[in-house]
Amino acid sequence: MNQAAPQNMPSSAKLIQLMGTVSLVCGLLIVSTHQATLAPIRANQETIMRQTVAELLPGANKQITYGVDGSGNLTVLQGVDAPGPKLFAGYDASGKLIGVVLEGADRGYADVIRAMYSYSLEKQAIIGFKVTELKETPGLGDKIVTDPKFLANFKELDASLKNRIVTVKSGTKKNKWEIDAISGATISSRAVGRLIDKSAKEMIPIIQRNRQRIEGGN
Amino acid sequence: MAHAHGNAPSPSESMEAFLNGLWKQNPVFVQVLGMCPTLAVTNSARNAAAMGLATIFVLVCSNTLISLVRKLVQKQVRIATYILIIATFVTMVDYIIKAVSVDVYKALGPFIALIVVNCIILGRAEAFASKNSVGKSILDGLGMGLGFAIALFCLGGVREILGAGTLFGVSLFGPNFQPWVLFLLPSGGFFTLAGWLLIFTWWKERKKRMAEAQQ
Known part of the structure; x- marks a missing residue:
């Protein structure tokens, strides 16, 4: 059995923190694009x-x-x-x-x-x-x-x-x-x-x- | 594979990262990746060009962001992180296409959203952007994206010319031309792809034979 593996594992909290930060940035990008394109999309339609x-x-x-x-x-x-x-x-x-x-x-x-x-x-x-x-x-x-x-x-x-x-x-x-x-x-x-x-x-x-x-x- | 380091890439390295996708490792004609959009949206040159541009945008942006955060992302959650980043840029491109042209948006339909699962994009994230500097990752994304776009255009152009007698909607042969409608149907996509793969393979083999003959 590999004894070292659990020690190299980052904590769940750290992984959640990382995913949360990436999600936040992604969310902001999506919302700003949505806001920026809302008017042209409506105008186009x-x-x-x-x-x-x-x-x-x-x-x-x-x-x-x-x-x-x-x-x-x-x-x-x-x-x-x-x-x-x-x-x-x-x-x-x-x-x-x-x-x-x-x-x-x-x-x-x-x-x-x-x-x-x-x-x-x-x-x-x-x-x-x-x-x-x-x-x-x-x-x-x-x-x-x-x-x-x-x-x-x-x-x-x-x-x-x-x-x-x-x-x-x-x-x-x-x-x-x-x-x-x-x-x-x-x-x-x-x-x-x-x-x-x-x-x-x-x-x-x-x-x-x-x-x-x-x-x-x- | 290029070495992972943060220094500015040399001009020859940059050129190689760019040309690799464009030609030597062309995602469609050499790696035979991303077949779903390749066959589905290439029934006209305009659709092919729009899908090509959308993919370039997603590839370059996702490669850039993934390369920027490569040292922070833990390997256990890397695929989930990459997919999240890719899906973000796909959603953005979806809004942008809708804002630019509703016609193109309707023609590409669900295939814009399906760029998320285009294996070229996740492939470049995992194989290149996660291991290389931002500059090189951008060039790699640009090269691969352009390679994909050119391949789509090769298919879309041929299919539109033979299937409708037009290119970008402009009539090429006059009103008496009887279009070969088969090329606009899904089967036409397979025939055209097979034709291009045949040309590429023949050309590669010929080059190999010539190199062997010279030795």
Whole structure:
């Protein structure tokens, strides 16, 4: 047996002291980086959100972000990082409401697909669509971002909620509330249909209920 | 392995510490380390470059701090201490990437956090920074980090060119190019890595044969 080993062992208190000091320094480094990057991270997220809203609602000069609480009431938000469902209203230069941008998410082939779409209260239709997060197979599922024929579905997709928004087999679209799937990217196309349907069913009644307030921009 | 001493390293020693990782002991092509990020994030040149830069930052910072505290750290808790230091810099780089570009942050996803378990970083902490001066440890981190970044770029560049017909998002072959999508998929990562390893091994063997022939 090695008798010398226990003597060379530093005491537990010394080891704890050492680890504690290192942890303290590490903690300070992390907290200071977090503090320093908090503002740019928020600014980045807000810029991206504003750009997406502007893209989905061409001509929108002014934007207001509303948060939706559990009972469907709206509150004006200053940033975009508040938790919970949100809607982004876009107004033209004269202050007239162009439309509202909503968020949706559903399971695709590889992972959850997140997207934003614009809704026109006047037309009761979806007038724009953009994928914001996607991990689908390159060359197949990721066509939902670029395929012009697929994106043409969202020029005026009926969202009056009289009928469910559904994705139909490629080339079989007959009604205004149907989305024509991309051949070879059926699972991702269906996920888009589901994410819009789910989010529209939840959010459009809230928008209709608060229509006056959103149109007034307050 | 260089001797452990606190004196300033000579220029040739410094150069060797730097070039070792960059070329002679390249972490990907020679040591075949850090395969998880190498294969997972190299589907585009931009992702590869971002992961390379993040790894350089973590390697240089962790090597510096570990070298600074090397005489204070008891051997019984050294690995825990190194991991703590590495995880700190990874968390910092995670915040920094998010502040610089949300797009890159989304593309790299969980692989930023997984830099903590990149064996190159703990490997350099244990094998080099814990035994060498701060100056040499920084150079070693820089060399190894750059070596890793170059290797990632070699993979990411080839995969993006063949798989999407672009480099850094710029189209190279015009709209009629039919991309070889396989190269963007995980299997494409293995094929490209195999191709590069083949080139490196062939080149090394050739050099060895030429040296033998000269003797």
